[in-house]
Amino acid sequence: xxxxxxxxxxxxxAATMAEVSDIIIHEKDTVRLIxxxxxxxxxxxxxxxxxxxxxxxxxxxxxxxxxxDPKKLSTLKIGEQVAIPLSSADLxxxxxxxxxxxxxxxxxxxxxxxxxxxxIQRNDHLTQQFxxxxxxxxxxxxxxxxxxxxxALSLIFQSDDPAALLNATAxxxxxxxxxxxxxxxxxxxxxxxxxxxxxxxDEGESSWQELFEKYxxxxxxxxxxxxxxxxxxxxxxGQRIDRHxxxxxxxxxxxxxxxxxxxxxxxxxxxxxxxxxxxYRGNAWGPGHELAGSMVQVLTYRDTLMEExxxxxxxxxxxxxxxxxxxxxxxxxxxxLDSADKRRSFELARSRPDVSVLTFDELRTRLENLRSxxxxxxxxxxxxxx
Numbered sequence: 001x002x003x004x005x006x007x008x009x010x011x012x013x014a015a016t017m018a019e020v021s022d023i024i025i026h027e028k029d030t031v032r033l034i035x036x037x038x039x040x041x042x043x044x045x046x047x048x049x050x051x052x053x054x055x056x057x058x059x060x061x062x063x064x065x066x067x068x069d070p071k072k073l074s075t076l077k078i079g080e081q082v083a084i085p086l087s088s089a090d091l092x093x094x095x096x097x098x099x100x101x102x103x104x105x106x107x108x109x110x111x112x113x114x115x116x117x118x119x120i121q122r123n124d125h126l127t128q129q130f131x132x133x134x135x136x137x138x139x140x141x142x143x144x145x146x147x148x149x150x151x152a153l154s155l156i157f158q159s160d161d162p163a164a165l166l167n168a169t170a171x172x173x174x175x176x177x178x179x180x181x182x183x184x185x186x187x188x189x190x191x192x193x194x195x196x197x198x199x200x201x202d203e204g205e206s207s208w209q210e211l212f213e214k215y216x217x218x219x220x221x222x223x224x225x226x227x228x229x230x231x232x233x234x235x236x237x238g239q240r241i242d243r244h245x246x247x248x249x250x251x252x253x254x255x256x257x258x259x260x261x262x263x264x265x266x267x268x269x270x271x272x273x274x275x276x277x278x279x280y281r282g283n284a285w286g287p288g289h290e291l292a293g294s295m296v297q298v299l300t301y302r303d304t305l306m307e308e309x310x311x312x313x314x315x316x317x318x319x320x321x322x323x324x325x326x327x328x329x330x331x332x333x334x335x336x337l338d339s340a341d342k343r344r345s346f347e348l349a350r351s352r353p354d355v356s357v358l359t360f361d362e363l364r365t366r367l368e369n370l371r372s373x374x375x376x377x378x379x380x381x382x383x384x385x386x
Contacts, residue, residue, distance in 0.1 A: 006100050010115050016041040018110050020052075023097045025090050030059050033084070035097060039105050049105035050098055054084055186374040192218065193371060196364060201270055208266050208330075208360075209250060219253060219264055221366045222328045222358055249301050261305060261325035265298045269360040273332040273346050285345035294329045295355045302327050302354075328356040330363060 009021040020037040037052035056068040071082055192215045199207050212218050253262035272288035280286040302325045337343045350357035
């Protein structure tokens with residue numbers, strides 16, 4: 001299977017039309033033929049979503065490519081003609097470009113704003129099916145409006161065979177693969193932050209647990225170490241004969257390098273960090289009921305895990321090691337700490353070394369910082385930066 005990189009920039013001019021960067025059909029040192037396409041809405045013929053024209057360009061010495069002035073057909077005399085010779089390779093390139101652009105139009109419509117699309121074209125022609133369109137299965141928007149990332153990535157990982165993906169990316173240089181990795185990471189991070197901000201203040205723990213299940217890499221930011229999710233709502237023992245009293249941990253993770261378990265309890269941003277409306281005594285505020293309870297609870301889970309390691313990991317004996325697990329609680333928001341006394345009391349409450357306590361807004365700040373790093377890496381270097 002042959003693969004080629006397909007990359008275009010769209011510039012939206014109206015709700016029904018977007019200009020597309022030029023596609024080179026053939027090129028020599030000083031002259032080339034290009035296809036200048038547009039994505040268009042065609043309600044009467046939805047499959048005809050691409051408009052455009054063929055243009056010759058010339059390149060003067062030490063200059064950029066410029067369009068050749070078109071010859072008006074009205075100036076032609078009898079017997080004269082305007083011909084654009086196209087080889088079979090030219091026609092194949094034009095055909096593939098039209099197929100790619102129509103596929104892009106079908107997937108994303110007219111982009112709402114200027115967008116950079118990057119794709120890997122798979123040219124596995126099926127000769128037994130006449131006029132079969134060579135499928136372009138991988139097209140990702142790198143900015144602007146996009147479909148769900150999971151849906152876009154599913155196009156990449158259609159095959160369960162890892163060799164299929166390796167073959168699909170074989171034509172990419174290491175630099176291109178690195179750019180693709182950063183762009184996908186940035187797109188995923190932006191979607192995570194968008195989903196994060198869409199959770200309303202009155203939603204419960206289940207909404208946040210679903211978010212972290214969808215984006216498990218968020219939990220790596222708690223300890224700044226790599227981690228993989230082993231289970232959610234993991235059974236941690238305690239069930240009596242009447243089936244009551246069972247203990248379930250929100251997230252059980254493991255550091256894949258050291259096999260050290262990581263236990264995480266999730267609350268909500270609205271959970272109170274401090275107790276009551278007045279200090280416990282003097283300027284000291286007591287920890288909130290949920291904060292204190294969550295810290296004790298996750299430590300209890302840690303002790304249970306250590307005591308019942310063989311039972312918990314019975315079906316995966318090599319998955320968890322007898323290293324002292326890391327413990328964390330994600331709870332509340334620092335916006336509740338509206339005085340120096342409250343901030344000091346909270347810092348004292350979470351200062352114990354055996355449990356890491358992180359507020360939701362602190363975790364979001366870490367994610368925003370990571371997004372900024374990815375955006376900076378992806379940003380082009382300007383003359384001022386150099």
